Amino acid sequence: MQVRPLNLISTPVPVLNSLGLDLAVGLSSDDPVVGRHPAEPYLVYLSIYSPEGKWLERRELGEILPHRRRLFPLSALTRALVPSEDHLVVVHRVPGWLANQVGSLDEPLEMDKEPDYSMFRSLIQYAYPGRGNGSVIYETPPRLNVRKTGAPPSNTLTFSSKIVLSSSVKTYVVPIHYSMDPGYSAVCCYHYLVFDQSGRQVLARTVTMPAFTIQVLDLAREIPQEAIRHATDSQDGLALFSFVAYSDDAALAPLIVNLASGVGGVSVEHTHPAQAFLMPFNDKDKNRIKAAAIGSWRDMRIETNKGACHVG
Amino acid sequence: MWVDKAAMAVASYLPRSMKSAARRLLFKNRHPAHLGLREFGAVQDLYYWVADGRLDTLVPVQNYFSVFYPKLDTATSGSLVVFDSQGVPVGRKEFAVGHLAYAKLRLSQVLKEFGHGPSASPAYGTLVCNITVPSSVRQAIAGSGPFYFWDRFYIGYLSQAGQPTFVHGVDKALIYHIGRVEPDRWYPAAREYQWAPEIPVNITEYKRFSVIMLNRVSRPKRVRLVVEDTADRRLEWDATIQPNGVHRFELTPANTTGLGSAELRMRIEGMATQWGRPIVFKEFASGAISVMHC
Numbered sequence: 160m161q162v163r164p165l166n167l168i169s170t171p172v173p174v175l176n177s178l179g180l181d182l183a184v185g186l187s188s189d190d191p192v193v194g195r196h197p198a199e200p201y202l203v204y205l206s207i208y209s210p211e212g213k214w215l216e217r218r219e220l221g222e223i224l225p226h227r228r229r230l231f232p233l234s235a236l237t238r239a240l241v242p243s244e245d246h247l248v249v250v251h252r253v254p255g256w257l258a259n260q261v262g263s264l265d266e267p268l269e270m271d272k273e274p275d276y277s278m279f280r281s282l283i284q285y286a287y288p289g290r291g292n293g294s295v296i297y298e299t300p301p302r303l304n305v306r307k308t309g310a311p312p313s314n315t316l317t318f319s320s321k322i323v324l325s326s327s328v329k330t331y332v333v334p335i336h337y338s339m340d341p342g343y344s345a346v347c348c349y350h351y352l353v354f355d356q357s358g359r360q361v362l363a364r365t366v367t368m369p370a371f372t373i374q375v376l377d378l379a380r381e382i383p384q385e386a387i388r389h390a391t392d393s394q395d396g397l398a399l400f401s402f403v404a405y406s407d408d409a410a411l412a413p414l415i416v417n418l419a420s421g422v423g424g425v426s427v428e429h430t431h432p433a434q435a436f437l438m439p440f441n442d443k444d445k446n447r448i449k450a451a452a453i454g455s456w457r458d459m460r461i462e463t464n465k466g467a468c469h470v471g
Numbered sequence: 472m473w474v475d476k477a478a479m480a481v482a483s484y485l486p487r488s489m490k491s492a493a494r495r496l497l498f499k500n501r502h503p504a505h506l507g508l509r510e511f512g513a514v515q516d517l518y519y520w521v522a523d524g525r526l527d528t529l530v531p532v533q534n535y536f537s538v539f540y541p542k543l544d545t546a547t548s549g550s551l552v553v554f555d556s557q558g559v560p561v562g563r564k565e566f567a568v569g570h571l572a573y574a575k576l577r578l579s580q581v582l583k584e585f586g587h588g589p590s591a592s593p594a595y596g597t598l599v600c601n602i603t604v605p606s607s608v609r610q611a612i613a614g615s616g617p618f619y620f621w622d623r624f625y626i627g628y629l630s631q632a633g634q635p636t637f638v639h640g641v642d643k644a645l646i647y648h649i650g651r652v653e654p655d656r657w658y659p660a661a662r663e664y665q666w667a668p669e670i671p672v673n674i675t676e677y678k679r680f681s682v683i684m685l686n687r688v689s690r691p692k693r694v695r696l697v698v699e700d701t702a703d704r705r706l707e708w709d710a711t712i713q714p715n716g717v718h719r720f721e722l723t724p725a726n727t728t729g730l731g732s733a734e735l736r737m738r739i740e741g742m743a744t745q746w747g748r749p750i751v752f753k754e755f756a757s758g759a760i761s762v763m764h765c
Contacts, residue, residue, distance in 0.1 A: 185669060185670055186669065186671075187668075187671075190667065191668065191669055191765075192745075193664075193666065226699075226703075226736070227701065227734070227736065228669065228672075228734050229734060230671045230673065230733075280669060282670050282671075282763075287759075292676070293636065293753075293763070294763050296669060296670070296763065296765065318535060318538045319533070319625070320532070320533035320573055321531070321635075321637045323627070325633055327632065328634060328635060356572060356573055356574075356575060357569065357572055358534075395629075395633065396633060397633065401531075401571075401572075401573050417634075417635050417637065419632065419634035419635075419759065422634055422755075422758040423755065423759045424632075424634035424636070424757075424759035425759070426637055426761055426762070428637050433538065436535060436621055436622065436623060437539075437621070438504050438508065438619040438620065439612075439615055439618050440502050440503070440616030441615065444615055444618075449539075452541065455540070455541045456541055458542075459541060459542070
C-alpha cells in the first residue's frame with residue numbers, strides 16, 4: 160500500500176487572526192499510549208494555505224528529540240504570508256526513520272501496511288499573548304475526505320452544547336474542510352442550526368466552503384439579539400444555546416472556541432462526529448442512523464426554506 | 472452476569488495480538504463492544520466537578536437523541552449523581568429535558584438543593600449524568616439488537632468572572648440500562664496503564680496547573696505523576712484515588728523548583744483504565760481559566 164509520509168501524523172489547524180489569537184503547536188516524541196513505539200526523533204513541517212484554500216508553501220519547523228516536548232510558536236511565521244485573515248495550516252510529524260527512506264516527502268512510499276501512529280495528536284494552543292491560553296488535542300481522522308471513485312462523498316453530523324454568550328463571552332464555531340488527498344478540490348455546504356434551552360430554533364444558516372479552508376462563525380453576531388436577551392439567565396448573565404450542523408458533501412471537523420477577551424480567557428474544544436455516540440450491535444447501523452438523521456435535518460430545512468446551497 | 476464479568480476480565484488480560492480473535496470467540500452473537508450491553512441504554516463517563524466559590528461547574532445537558540431523531544418527540548428525563556472527592560455519594564437530582572432542548576445544571580445550585588452551603592465541603596468531586604433513552608427512540612431501535620448510546624457530553628467550568636471552559640469525557644465508566652436505576656460498571660477490574668501527555672508545560676505561564684485523575688473502577692487505585700525537564704531531572708507525586716473519587720495534582724512554579732521551567736513533560740503511571748487519561752486545568756494570573764483533556 161502507498162503511504163504519504165506527511166499524512167502519517169498530521170493535524171489541520173485553523174489560524175484565527177481575526178480573533179486576535181496567537182497560535183502555537185505542542186508536539187511530543189513519546190507515544191502517548193506508552194509502549195507501542197519507542198521514543199524516536201521526529202521532523203516537523205507546516206503546510207500553509209491561503210484563505211481561499213490555495214497551497215502556499217511548506218516550512219520545516221525543526222526536530223523533536225526522543226523523550227521531549229516542544230512548543231512551536233507559529234503566528235510570526237504564518238502572518239508573514241497571511242497577515243490578518245483566517246486560514247488553514249497543517250502540522251505534520253515525520254518519524255526520523257521514515258524521513259531517511261524517502262527522497263521527497265511528497266512522494267508516496269510503498270509499504271506492506273501503514274504504521275500505526277493513531278493517537279499521535281498535536282496540541283493546538285491559542286493565546287492572548289501575556290494573559291491566558293486555551294488548548295485542544297486532536298489528529299486527522301484516517302483517510303479524511305479521500306474520495307473513492309464512484310463512491311458518495313463523506314458527510315458530517317455534529318452537535319454541541321458549548322455555545323455560551325454574555326456581555327464578556329463570545330463563542331465561535333470553526334469548521335475545518337481538509338483532506339488527506341492533496342488533489343482534493345471539492346466545495347461543500349455546511350448547514351447549521353442553533354436552539355435555545357427550550358428547544359426553539361433561533362438560527363439556521365448555510366456556508367459554502369472550498370477545500371482546505373476554514374470558516375469562523377461568530378454566533379454572537381449571527382444569533383438574533385432578541386433571542387440572546389430572551390435566553391440570558393438573570394442570575395449569571397449567561398445565554399446558552401445548542402448547536403447542530405451537517406453536511407452532505409464532506410467530513411468537517413469543527414472546533415468550538417469560547418473567548419473572554421477581558422481576562423484573556425480562551426477555551427477550545429473539538430467535537431466528536433455523531434457516529435461516535437452510537438454503539439449498535441451491528442456497526443453498519445452507525446452510518447445508517449447518521450445518514451437518516453442528516454436526511455431528516457435536510458427535509459426539515461427544505462420545509463422551512465432555509466439557506467439553499469448546492470454544490471457539484 | 473458474573474460469567475460476563477469473568478469473560479471480560481479474561482479478555483482484558485490477553486495480549487493485544489490475541490485480543491481480536493479472542494473477542495470474536497467470546498463475543499459471538501453478543502454486543503461487540505462489551506458483554507454487558509445486553510439490552511438498550513447509554514454508557515456514561517465520570518466527570519470532575521468543582522464548586523469552591525472561586526470556580527463553579529456547569530453541566531449543559533443537550534438532548535442528543537433529538538439530533539439523531541429530529542422528527543420524533545425525544546423529550547426525556549435525566550439524573551445527575553454527585554460524589555465527593557473520595558467517591559462518597561453526595562446526592563442525586565432528577566431533571567427533565569425536552570425535544571431539541573437542554574438542561575442547565577450548575578453545581579453550586581445543585582449542592583444547595585442537597586443541603587450543602589457555599590462554604591461547606593465538599594468543594595470538588597466527581598459526577599455522572601445520564602439522560603434516559605426516550606420511548607420514541609427505543610421503538611426506533613427496537614429491531615437493531617442490543618443498542619447503546621455513548622454520551623460523550625461536555626462539562627463546563629466557570630471562573631468568578633463568568634468565563635466558561637469546556638472539556639468532553641475521555642473514557643467509559645458506567646452502563647445505564649433502560650428500566651434500571653442502578654448502572655453497571657464498564658470496567659470489571661483495575662489494570663496498570665501509563666499515559667504520556669503531549670502537552671509541553673511552561674510552568675511560569677500559570678498561577679496553578681492542575682492534573683486531574685479520576686478512578687472509574689470499584690477498588691482504590693494508586694497513581695503517580697512524573698514531571699521531567701529538558702535535562703531529564705524529575706519530580707514525582709503519588710496519590711491513592713477511591714472508587715468514583717478524584718485527585719488533583721497541583722503544579723506551581725514553587726513546587727516544581729529544581730526543574731527547568733519550560734517544555735516540562737508529564738507521565739501518568741498506574742492508570743486504572745486504558746483511556747482514563749488526565750485532564751489539565753490551567754489557571755492564569757489574569758483570572759483566565761482553561762481546561763483540556765490529555
